């Protein structure tokens with residue numbers, strides 16, 4: 169059984185404290201061993217990570233003799249948000265993942281960020297599990313900034329995910345949890361999977377296998393590595409974005425993320441008022457539809473999907 | 485005055501979003517040009533009020549033949565949020581002032597930012613009326629971030645008491661001021677008021693400062709009285725007073741108050757028992773530039789920011 173502790177406590181104005189809880193699993197002998205932090209709920213409307221935390225905790229409770237390193241599980245970083253369907257830090261309405269590394273001398277969200285960095289400092293690895301948002305559904309993927317490619321891609325390949333997306337550095341992303349942790353030497357992977365406010369059991373089990381495999385490779389668990397899938401690598405192709413050409417109700421023609429052909433119909437934008445089909449959304453390239461819109465109301469520009477296609481010259 | 489739509493965006497069900505601009509001055513004037521951007525957020529009511537007040541003021545000045553440059557005022561960027569008590573873009577909750585320079589093929593708010601930015605490019609000067617990004621209120625001040633293209637000299641013509649001049653933070657690279665500067669507009673922000681309200685003193689002061697700027701920069705042909713010789717501040721000159729406890733917060737001072745070391749600036753009470761938890765004392769002599777503006781305060785929240793006489797003396801002494 170893990171040790172449950174309140175690792176961050178900040179007094180709230182009316183008879184309550186903000187808290188972040190951790191469940192720690194550790195072997196008897198703690199010297200010279202590796203430490204991993206499993207993190208979820210930086211965004212309060214993303215719940216897939218909570219299920220992964222449960223599955224991992226359940227596995228560890230059943231296999232205490234296999235534990236060779238420290239495994240810290242943090243299911244709810246934005247605990248106020250998780251319990252109230254609020255993506256940002258309530259009251260302040262600030263996206264916690266845009267103010268890392270935070271500061272003790274600043275407002276509540278910055279203090280939370282600072283506290284999170286400090287309690288996780290010294291971890292060898294951190295896995296930050298996100299589930300997109302309420303608008304988009306994602307297949308299990310890891311997103312890595314270009315500058316971290318060499319260090320992190322080999323690790324991501326162990327995670328039993330479908331896609332590794334290496335993206336160009338964006339200055340704004342320097343204020344994320346992952347950037348802050350990578351900067352201080354904790355190898356941190358950002359997993360995106362599923363959709364906000366819901367949980368999908370299959371993805372949870374898929375990532376559990378990946379976590380067990382990664383920990384087996386790193387000697388944190390004394391088990392045989394698992395047979396995991398090799399993710400598709402973004403450098404072999406390109407990402408096509410499907411944005412709504414007009415406002416309306418988006419009705420997908422495809423239920424789940426899947427491989428599609430160039431020219432096939434991804435969905436329609438329709439008018440609920442006039443009964444007209446306003447636009448047919450067509451795949452501009454062949455490839456894997458790894459993102460699809462889950463929330464039907466769209467404006468011009470709303471993201472409807474993303475397709476990853478291998479580069480062969482025939483894409484847009 | 486020419487009133488026109490800068491952006492018009494259809495919505496699935498509600499009436500289209502319109503970002504309206506008000507343009508003053510002759511089309512082919514030799515005079516300098518300036519664009520003034522009002523409420524980008526749905527709780528920036530002070531900013532909306534100053535901008536719309538300027539529209540009316542400039543309409544009269546234009547009739548009197550006093551406009552020698554070219555002035556664009558955009559009172560409300562995010563009317564959708566203003567009309568429903570939201571802060572950000574109502575569908576996806578993104579902050580319009582985190583979307584610059586925008587992207588014409590991107591998400592909805594990137595497209596809005598992109599179309600707006602196309603209009604804003606090329607102005608000589610740019611003023612962004614900003615609210616605070618926290619629960620505070622402050623003495624109106626100029627925020628000038630260092631992008632490498634900023635212009636500190638022109639900002640002094642506002643005659644405002646304080647200019648916060650500091651390096652930019654990573655998130656600010658997605659904000660209008662930074663991007664506008666990169667496109668070589670002398671852009672800066674005036675930050676003032678408490679979000680969601682109108683403060684008559686603060687808004688009057690900002691209105692006057694903008695009129696002074698327009699006059700000094702030969703955009704408005706009109707006499708104005710001199711303002712302050714601005715104090716240039718950076719984070720090293722500010723002393724912070726934090727709440728050691730959470731509870732009900734009662735401030736004993738106002739923004740702009742000159743205080744002595746050891747003076748009581750605020751009190752925190754236990755919200756349930758009514759017991760006094762903390763008497764907050766000023767650690768230095770100075771001027772309160774900013775204070776927490778919500779009656780409930782969190783532990784470790786910044787209750788006051790004080791421009792510190794001691795810190796300024798120390799820094800200036802080191803320089804000599």
Ligand SMILES: [Zn+2]
Nearest residue numbers: 211214298299
């Ligand atoms: Zn997230």
